[in-house]
Amino acid sequence: MPDPGRLELRHPGGATSIRVGAGALAAALDELGGWLEGRTVFLVTTPRVRALHGRAVEPLAARAARLVTIEVEEGEAAKTLDRAGELWRRMLESGGKRDSRVVGFGGGSVCDLAGFAAGAFLRGVEVALLPTTVLAQVDAAIGGKTGVNLPGAKNAVGLFHHPTSVVCDTTFLATLDPAEVRSGLLECVKMAIVLDSDLLAVLERDLERLMAADAEALAPVVASAVAAKIAVVELDPAEAGPRRILNFGHTLGHALEAVLGLGSLQPGRSLRHGEAVGWGMLFALRLAERRGRAPESAERARRMIERFALPPLPAVAPAALVAAMRKDKKAREDGIAWVLPGRLGEASLDERFDEAEIASELADFLAEAGPGAAGGR
Amino acid sequence: MPDPGRLELRHPGGATSIRVGAGALAAALDELGGWLEGRTVFLVTTPRVRALHGRAVEPLAARAARLVTIEVEEGEAAKTLDRAGELWRRMLESGGKRDSRVVGFGGGSVCDLAGFAAGAFLRGVEVALLPTTVLAQVDAAIGGKTGVNLPGAKNAVGLFHHPTSVVCDTTFLATLDPAEVRSGLLECVKMAIVLDSDLLAVLERDLERLMAADAEALAPVVASAVAAKIAVVELDPAEAGPRRILNFGHTLGHALEAVLGLGSLQPGRSLRHGEAVGWGMLFALRLAERRGRAPESAERARRMIERFALPPLPAVAPAALVAAMRKDKKAREDGIAWVLPGRLGEASLDERFDEAEIASELADFLAEAGPGAAGGR
Numbered sequence: 001m002p003d004p005g006r007l008e009l010r011h012p013g014g015a016t017s018i019r020v021g022a023g024a025l026a027a028a029l030d031e032l033g034g035w036l037e038g039r040t041v042f043l044v045t046t047p048r049v050r051a052l053h054g055r056a057v058e059p060l061a062a063r064a065a066r067l068v069t070i071e072v073e074e075g076e077a078a079k080t081l082d083r084a085g086e087l088w089r090r091m092l093e094s095g096g097k098r099d100s101r102v103v104g105f106g107g108g109s110v111c112d113l114a115g116f117a118a119g120a121f122l123r124g125v126e127v128a129l130l131p132t133t134v135l136a137q138v139d140a141a142i143g144g145k146t147g148v149n150l151p152g153a154k155n156a157v158g159l160f161h162h163p164t165s166v167v168c169d170t171t172f173l174a175t176l177d178p179a180e181v182r183s184g185l186l187e188c189v190k191m192a193i194v195l196d197s198d199l200l201a202v203l204e205r206d207l208e209r210l211m212a213a214d215a216e217a218l219a220p221v222v223a224s225a226v227a228a229k230i231a232v233v234e235l236d237p238a239e240a241g242p243r244r245i246l247n248f249g250h251t252l253g254h255a256l257e258a259v260l261g262l263g264s265l266q267p268g269r270s271l272r273h274g275e276a277v278g279w280g281m282l283f284a285l286r287l288a289e290r291r292g293r294a295p296e297s298a299e300r301a302r303r304m305i306e307r308f309a310l311p312p313l314p315a316v317a318p319a320a321l322v323a324a325m326r327k328d329k330k331a332r333e334d335g336i337a338w339v340l341p342g343r344l345g346e347a348s349l350d351e352r353f354d355e356a357e358i359a360s361e362l363a364d365f366l367a368e369a370g371p372g373a374a375g376g377r
Numbered sequence: 378m379p380d381p382g383r384l385e386l387r388h389p390g391g392a393t394s395i396r397v398g399a400g401a402l403a404a405a406l407d408e409l410g411g412w413l414e415g416r417t418v419f420l421v422t423t424p425r426v427r428a429l430h431g432r433a434v435e436p437l438a439a440r441a442a443r444l445v446t447i448e449v450e451e452g453e454a455a456k457t458l459d460r461a462g463e464l465w466r467r468m469l470e471s472g473g474k475r476d477s478r479v480v481g482f483g484g485g486s487v488c489d490l491a492g493f494a495a496g497a498f499l500r501g502v503e504v505a506l507l508p509t510t511v512l513a514q515v516d517a518a519i520g521g522k523t524g525v526n527l528p529g530a531k532n533a534v535g536l537f538h539h540p541t542s543v544v545c546d547t548t549f550l551a552t553l554d555p556a557e558v559r560s561g562l563l564e565c566v567k568m569a570i571v572l573d574s575d576l577l578a579v580l581e582r583d584l585e586r587l588m589a590a591d592a593e594a595l596a597p598v599v600a601s602a603v604a605a606k607i608a609v610v611e612l613d614p615a616e617a618g619p620r621r622i623l624n625f626g627h628t629l630g631h632a633l634e635a636v637l638g639l640g641s642l643q644p645g646r647s648l649r650h651g652e653a654v655g656w657g658m659l660f661a662l663r664l665a666e667r668r669g670r671a672p673e674s675a676e677r678a679r680r681m682i683e684r685f686a687l688p689p690l691p692a693v694a695p696a697a698l699v700a701a702m703r704k705d706k707k708a709r710e711d712g713i714a715w716v717l718p719g720r721l722g723e724a725s726l727d728e729r730f731d732e733a734e735i736a737s738e739l740a741d742f743l744a745e746a747g748p749g750a751a752g753g754r
Contacts, residue, residue: 012389081465085458088534092527092704120497123524123535124615147500150469157465158500159536238501327469 005223009162009230011144011237017165018142018230020223022215025056025130025169032128033063035164036101041067042091044114045105046074049132052175057105057130064101068094078109079148081157087117098122104163107133107180108140108273112155115146119161129166133176134184134218135274137168138191138225143233143243152258153327160238168226170218181213182308183274188225189308190277193301194248195228197344200304207307244349248339252362253280255324259316271311278310283365287353288340290361297344313369318362322355382600386539386607388521388614394542395519395607397600399592402433402507402546409505410440412541413478418444419468421491422482423451426509429552434482434507441478445471455486456525458534464494475499481540484510484557485517485650489532492523496538506543510553511561511595512651514545515568515602520610520620529635530704537615545603547595558590559685560651565602566685567654570678571625572605574721577681584684621726625716629739630657632701636693648688655687660742664730665717667738674721689748695739699732 007018019028041064043057050071061067070090072078091100102125104114111129118127131141147158173181185203192200202221203210209217229246236243253276260271271279282305285298325336336358338351353361384395396405418441420434427448438444447467449455468477479502481491488506495504508518524535550558562580569577579598580587586594606623613620630653637648648656659682662675702713713735715728730738 081458081462088458088527092530092533095704120534120536122533123522123537145500150465153469156469156499157497159497160500327472 005219007223007226007230009142010234011162013162016144016162018168018226019166020137020168020170020226021219022170025167025172028165028167029059032103032165032167033060035126035128036060036064036103038063038065040065040095040097040100041103042087042094042096042100042117043067043069043103043105044087044110044117045069045071046078046107046110047071048074049106049110053105053132053172056169056172057103060103066094072110072113075107075109076149076154078113079155081148081150083113084117084120084148087113088121091117091121096121096125098125100125102127103130104128104141105130105132106136107131108136111136111140112146112158113148115144115161115163116148116158119146119159124161126164127161129163131166131168132172134173134181134222135187136184137170137173137222138184138229139187141166141168142226142229144237145239152324154254154257168222170215170222173213173218174215176213178211178213179272179275181211183272185210185221186274186278186281186305186308188221189301189304190246190249190281191225191228193281193304193341193344194245194339194347195232195345196224199224199228200300200344204304242349244337245339245347247349248341248347249277249281249284251280251325251328251336251338252283252321253277254328255321256280256313256316258324258327259320260314271313275310278305278308279313279369281305282310282369283362284338284340286361286365287338287351288342291340291351293340294343298341300344301341312371313366315370316366318359318366321362322359325358326355382596384600384603384607386519387611388539390539393521393539395545395603396543397514397545397547397603398596399547402544402549405542405544406436409480409542409544410437412503412505413437413480414440415442417442417472417474417477418480419464419471419473419477419494420444420446420480420482421464421487421494422446422448423455423484423487424448425451426483426487430482430509430549433546433549434480437480443471449487449490452484452486453526453531455490456532458525458527460490461494461497461525464490465498468494468498473498473502475502477502479504480507481505481518482507482509483513484508485513488513488517489523489535490525492521492538492540493525493535496523496536501538503541504538506540508543508545509549511550511558511599512564513561514547514550514599515561515606516564518543518545519603519606521614529701531631531634545599547592547599550590550595551592553590555588555590556649556652558588560649562587562598563651563655563658563682563685565598566678566681567623567626567658568602568605570658570681570718570721571622571716571724572609572722573601576601576605577677577721581681619726621714622716622724625718625724626654626656626658626661628657628702628705628713628715629660629698630654631705632698633657633690633693635701635704636697637691648690652687655682655685656690656746658682659687659746660739661715661717663738663742664715664728665719668717668728670717671720675718677721678718690743690746692747693743695736695743698739699736702735703732
C-alpha cells in the first residue's frame with residue numbers, strides 16, 4: 001500500500017497541508033482533531049456521503065466543542081447563492097464564530113460551497129476539505145478556488161480561500177458511480193496532457209484498474225495530478241497568468257455545461273464536468289492542429305481521451321456556445337482566450353481565434369460529436 | 378485650501394492609493410480615468426448621491442467602454458445578500474468580466490456592498506471607492522473590509538478586498554444631514570481617543586466648524602483619522618490582533634444596532650452607527666474606570682463625547698444586548714473581548730468581564746442613558 005503521501009501548497013496567506021493515499025483520512029484524523037479541538041465545527045456534506053462514509057469522520061465529532069452537520073444537495077444543485085445564504089444563517093444561529101471551523105466532506109460542489117461559505121463567514125473562517133470524488137481530489141479541493149454559480153454562469157460568485165488542510169483518501173472512490181470516476185480521470189488526463197507526460201503514461205498503462213476505482217492504483221495518479229496542480233497554483237495563486245493552463249478543455253467545456261445545463265448526479269443527465277472537459281479537450285486539440293501544433297502529441301492525447309468513450313453530445317447551436325464562452329469569467333474585454341496544447345506537458349495559454357472561425361469549426365466538430373459518433377470524433 | 382493629501386495603505390495584495398481633501402475627486406479624475414479606461418464599469422450608488430453629486434463622476438463615463446449605473450437603497454437596507462445577488466446578476470448580464478471595474482460612490486453601506494460585490498464577482502475584480510459621508514471616508518472605505526448583514530448580525534458575510542484607490546473628497550460632506558456628520562465625527566473621536574491624542578485636540582478646538590461640515594476644516598481631520606487607521610491596518614491586515622483596537626466602542630455599539638435595528642437615513646430612526654458607537658465608548662470608558670484606568674484621560678474623552686449630545690437610548694433589556702454581543706463576529710469561543718482605553722492614544726484590546734457583571738453595569742448605564750438623560754450619562 002503506498003504511503004499516504006503528504007504534500008504542501010504554499011500560498012500568499014500560508015500553506016495548505018495535503019495528504020493523498022488509500023487510508024489518508026485515518027492517518028490524518030489526529031491532526032484534524034487537534035485543529036478543531038474545542039471549536040464549533042460545521043460539517044458540510046450530502047446525505048449520500050454521510051450514509052456511505054460518515055463513520056470515517058465520527059472521531060472528529062468527539063474532539064469538537066460541538067459539531068453541526070449541514071446537509072446539502074448532491075452536485076451543482078448545492079452551488080447557489082441561496083444555499084450559501086442558508087449555510088451562513090445556520091452557522092450564525094448555531095453560534096458560529098471567527099474561530100469556528102468548517103469541514104467540507106463530499107464532491108467538488110460540496111468543496112466549492114463549503115470553501116465559499118467558510119471564506120465569507122465573518123470575513124473568513126478556516127476550512128478543511130475531505131474530497132470524496134476523483135474530480136474533487138485532483139481539482140476542486142486544491143488551489144483555494146471557491147464559489148457558487150449564477151444562472152448560466154458557473155462559479156460566477158466566489159473567492160480565493162485556501163483550506164488549512166485537504167485529505168484525498170482514495171478508498172472513498174470505490175463507492176462512486178463509474179461515470180463519476182471517468183469524469184474525474186478526464187481531469188487527470190487534462191493535467192497529464194499539458195503538465196505531466198509521465199502521468200499520461202501511467203494513465204495509459206493503468207486505465208482499466210483506475211476505471212474500476214482501485215484505491216491503490218488511484219493513489220499515485222491522484223498524487224501526481226495534485227502535485228502538478230500545486231506547482232501551477234504556487235506559481236500563480238490569483239490566476240493572473242500561468243494558472244490558466246488548467247483551463248485546457250474548459251473553454252468549450254464550461255460553455256457546454258452552461259448551455260446543456262450544469263451536470264448533476266441524477267441518472268440520465270446530460271453531461272458530467274469531466275465529460276464536458278473531455279469534449280472541450282478534443283476541440284482544443286483540433287484548434288491546435290489548425291495552428292500546426294505537435295501532431296504526434298495531439299494524436300496520442302486524442303487516443304487517450306477516446307478510450308473514455310465519451311457520451312455523444314446532444315444537438316446544440318454553435319452560436320449559443322460562443323455566446324456562453326463570451327460570458328464565461330475567463331473571458332476578458334478583448335475576447336476569448338484558448339489554451340492549446342503543444343508537445344506533451346506543454347501548452348500556450350492565450351491563443352485567439354476569430355469568433356466566426358470558432359463557430360464554423362464548432363459546427364463541424366459538433367456534427368462529428370453527435371449521437372452517431374459516440375466516443376469522440 | 379489644504380492640498381488634497383495623498384496617502385497609501387500597503388496590504389498583502391499590493392497598495393491602496395488614498396486621496397483626502399476638499400476637491401480631492403477633481404484632482405483624482407485623470408488617474409481614475411486611466412484605471413477604468415476602455416473597461417466595463419459598474420457604478421454602485423444611491424439615487425440621492427447620484428442626484429447630488431453625479432456630475433462629479435461624469436468625466437469617468439467618457440473614459441469607460443461602458444458605464445453601468447446600479448442604484449441601491451440608502452443605508453443598511455442595501456447591505457443584504459439579496460442585494461448583492463442582484464448586483465452580481467446585473468453585472469453578469471451587462472457583460473461584466475474579470476477585467477471590469479467597480480466604483481462605489483456613496484456612504485459606508487454602498488462602500489461595503491460595492492466592495493463585497495467586487496471581491497466575490499468572478500473571484501474578484503478591482504474596485505475604487507468614492508465615499509460621500511464622514512463615516513465612510515474615515516472608516517468603511519479604508520482597510521479592505523467588505524460585507525453585508527444577516528438578520529441581527531452586522532457584516533456577518535463578507536471578505537477582505539482592498540480597493541485599488543479611495544478618494545475622500547470633503548466637499549461632498551456639505552450636503553449631509555447634520556446628524557450624519559455627527560455620526561461620522563464620533564468615529565473620528567474614537568480614533569483620537571485610542572490612537573491619536575493630537576487629533577483629539579483638533580476635534581476639541583474645531584468641533585463647531587466640523588459639525589457645520591466645513592470642507593476645509595474636515596480635510597485635516599479626515600486625513601488624520603485615515604492615517605491612524607492605515608497605521609493599524611498595515612500592522613494587522615487580517616484583524617488577527619492589533620486592528621481590534623478599532624473596535625473601541627463597538628462591542629456595545631454593534632449590540633445596540635443589532636437589538637434596536639440597524640440605522641438608516643429615514644428621519645426618526647433609532648440610532649446611527651456613530652451614535653451607537655458613542656454610547657458604546659461611554660460604556661467602555663465606564664468599564665475602564667472599574668479597572669482603574671487613567672481617570673483624567675477618561676474624563677477628557679467623556680467630555681468630548683458629551684459635546685455631541687447623543688440622542689437618548691430607548692428602553693432595551695441588558696440581557697438582549699449581552700446575547701447580541703455573544704453573537705457578534707468579534708466574539709470568540711472563550712467570550713466577549715472589550716477594548717478599554719488607557720491614556721489618550723492607547724488602549725488594551727482583550728479585557729474580559731464576567732457576563733453577569735456586564736449585565737449589571739449595563740442596567741445602571743442604560744438607566745442613566747435613557748430619555749431623561751440625553752447627552753450622555
